[in-house]
Amino acid sequence: MPADLVTSIIAGVPLPTLIVDRDERVKAMNASAAAMFGAAGTGRHYVTVLRQPALLDCVEEALRLRQARKARYLTTDLAREATYDVIASPLGSDGGQGVVVVFTDITEREQMGQIRRDFVANVSHELKTPLTALLGFIETLKGPAREDAAARERFLEIMGREAERMNRLVSDLLSLSRVEAEERMRPEKRVDVAALLRSSVQALRPLAVDSRVEMVLEGAEGAVHVLGDADQLTQVFHNLIENGIKYGGTGGVLRVEMTESPRELAFRGPGVRIDVIDRGEGFDPVHIPRLTERFYRVDSHRSREMGGTGLGLAIVKHIVNRHRGRFRIDSEPGKGSTFSVMLPVA
Incomplete structure (x- = not known):
């Protein structure tokens, strides 16, 4: 088969694909394979291009036995670690024309x-x-x-x-x-987020009193409507305020602030921001990227003593995502923490 025809055929294959001919040289590769192994690999012996032992054994057996062989290929680029299933299949009616090697991510x-x-x-x-x-x-x-x-x-x-x-x-x-x-189904009902926030603060005020924490609510006097699920948004506010009382209560004050913005940068349109601010011990910002993972805790022992399950912030993240909002965490040791929810205004 002419080389240009082979190249044209595999160029249309959506998966990284290359062909090793009977002389054990890379005859052709498509753009995806060239990105993985380098375009200069065409014409070279496959050993100098593929390199990984498991992959080399796969191709070598397919060439020698003229039977399809499978392997696992692991690679690391600048962005991520990747795993591929590899199939090396013989070419030609007798399998003696080389092998085609296909990589599935x-x-x-x-x-x-x-x-x-x-x-x-x-x-x-x-x-x-x-x-x-x-x-x-x-x-x-x-x-x-x-x-x-x-x-x-x-x-x-x-x-x-x-x-x-x-x-x-x-x-x-x-x-x-x-x-x-x-999560993929955006709520369609209009709900008053200010009323939900006032209700959540009122429901948790006895817990704040028992914990000797002064709770201050600001900015939630008027009605602010968003497209949302009232029960889920209430769960978000309960989780964040309860966490603030339990883990940030050492500072003695918990502030819950609601702010409207005619042009919230997160949405490029009107939005409302709810901040739960404590003056507690805070924590190292290195933990922030993982705080919304299931069961991740900054202090596992203390969290369990407080009755935490390690799932609260994961639930908050998914609910906020469903509402097409943003969730942000800021903290610094000795300076307390701020948990912010931003929602687009209906």
């Missing part, structure tokens, strides 16, 4: 598989701790503490806390699942 599939494995491992770990505690206390109540009324009351109180922790975890997992399923 499976990076996203591999990443999703890893995310699922990490998620299962994290859920198992989060459930195992309270379950172990419950089983231990039940065993103790059946045996040594059977007749000890004081110990029984203390153990039952701890068991109640651990059971409540599991209940919160399951509730947050179900909530996260629902939010992710609806």
Whole structure:
């Protein structure tokens, strides 16, 4: 087959593709393959172009045995690590005209598989701790503490806390699942975000009083309408304000501010911004990119003691995304933290 015809054919293949002829040289490659291995590879021995041992073995066996062979190709460029499934298939009626090597990018599939494995491992770990505690206390109540009324009351109180922790975890997992399923469907109802914010602050004021935190709400006097899901936006405000009371309450004051903007830069149009500002300990900004990951915590021990599940900010991120908004976190050790939600105004 003429070289120019071969080049034309593989140029139309959407996957990185190259051809190694019977002389073991790279006869042709399309643009995607040239981007991976360099256009100068055409005409060179395939060993000097492909290089990875697993890939070389795949091509060598396909040439020698005249049978299709598969391999896994791993590469790293400036942007990311990539994984490819590689198939080397013989060419010609007798398989003696060389092989065509096709690369299929499976990076996203591999990443999703890893995310699922990490998620299962994290859920198992989060459930195992309270379950172990419950089983231990039940065993103790059946045996040594059977007749000890004081110990029984203390153990039952701890068991109640651990059971409540599991209940919160399951509730947050179900909530996260629902939010992710609806993330691509933008809400169509007009809701008053100011009224939702006032309601959330009022509902959490007893928790602030118990934690000796002064809660100040500003800018939410009038009505501000957005296209939104009232229940989900309420969940966002509850999560952020409750976190501010629990983890930023050491500063004694929690400010909740709402600001309207006729031209919010995030949307290039009118928007509303809700800031939850605490004067607590703050944290190193190095944690910010990962705070919305499932089960990621700045201080795991303290978070569990406070009853946190590690899913709250992940839920907030997905809800804000569904509303086509923006979510921003700013913090500095010793200077408190600011959690900001920006929503487009209807």
